[in-house]
Amino acid sequence: MSDRPVHHGNLRAVLLDQAEVRLRERGVAGLSLRELAREAGVSHGAPRSHFIDRAALLDALAERGFVRFAEVVEQASTRRSTSYRSRLRRTAHAALDFSIGNAALLEVMFTGKVGEASEAIERAAGRLFLAVRGVIDAGVAAGAFEEADVERISLLWSATVQGAATLVASGRATRAQADAIVDDTVALVLSGSIRAL
Template identity: 40%
Template structure:
């Protein structure tokens, strides 16, 4: 009990928005270390240096916090794609390829968050914020595929290819690519991803 007043004092250092961000950062660190199965609000509070009640006050329960973290994950996912797109040629095919590489970048940088977003039932996808964030990511894919003349079936093929590569690499299962340099891996990934694109018109 002696540590509780200190944590309450530490909590006062945060503004409302800063505390929420700090809890999300702590939640991602907890998720990366312990996985979804070992995830707890108490440990998140300890990592953030705040009272045990703070996460529940902001997110209600563990599912609420994981839902908010997944929503934030989709924003970061789009940011990873945007980073690649900013360095690519402006034509639609190059932009779609860059987005695919950004997809892989995100999975490799944040494998636990990636699995929460795409392979776990612990987040509530009926939550409006998470639903909007995931829809934005899918909408980005659909817009890029449409820009090269593709349809929903083509989008499914592109998504399946990018996601499969990201999942296998982040899990360490795609050993032939895992041992390559970043540059060589990008070249190999680019060759694979472009095979999922609709054929150019003409």
Template identity: 50%
Template sequence: MTQKPFHHGNLRAVLLDQAEQTLREGGIDALSLRELARKAGVSHGAPRSHFIDRQSLLDALAERGFNRLADDVEAVIASDAEGYKQRFRAIAISYVRFAVTDAALLDLMFTAKNGDAPEGLHAASGRLFAAIGDLIERSTEAGVLKAQDPYRLQLLFAAVMQGIASLVSARRISAEDGDSLIDDAISLLVHE
């Protein structure tokens, strides 16, 4: 059997798209560079020009996930949503929806090795938390959040959203109940 000629303009993006779909459908154990190459119609060695090994593919997927989530958060912060409470609610809903839609990707994002993570992955996760942190600091200065350590508020916010997302993903609660919990959490945090 002869190999199909390579027709993709951007093999890296094609492989990452395919890897996300595989991750969504089969979980992390279903990911292999060889299988991705087969699905993309390229030689089994072609992905190695972009990902030296499976871990570098996983790191790139995590980086992509953090960037997508950071894009969503930054868009909410830049929006004309009225007040801090609405912005926090919009960020929370975006986060939970991302977590429910791409649960395996979110798991991968938060299980990536922090100490040994490549710079791009570090930067992408930092971008997400910097955006949330900036909104928290501005909210604290405006007096709508109780004055405390902004970093701890970031962690608290992320932990609450992660918990709600886990409950919805596991079908322990409905999406509507998840939205209600988001409202409850934001009401406890933001005094506007």
């Protein structure tokens, strides 16, 4: 039993916090509503008032992850910069930090089946993709690239960050190599070379 009292109204947040810790330590297979209830000091049925089953818990974790990831991108992209290059680079590295630090959570966020995500997850994911799109749209205003390239560059930006983080999480790349991958992609995008690909 937990020595932290659980008050009515915050059990959902407590369970999600504990679930994130377990996710980092043991992966998705290590998540159990019964165990989370025991650790929270409540009956094994208490979590069901917030999560009907394990899948609902995973959905809530995914939604929370998308919201936090969007906040990271939004905060990094709105800080003052001396140039668009520094803004794009800073935002990409902030996203990489989040992705590496939350590798198991990202797996939950991005492994959902297309067309089966809840409205809440769709909204949260949409916020993240709009935040990324905003960073890339700013490049058009700065004269870094054309409007026609925005969707392609947004996907490249996202794939680079997520792919580099996956390489680090799997031990196939070091953090320094992941940073270099992100910097190389920023340089490629801003060089205009992407238009020739």
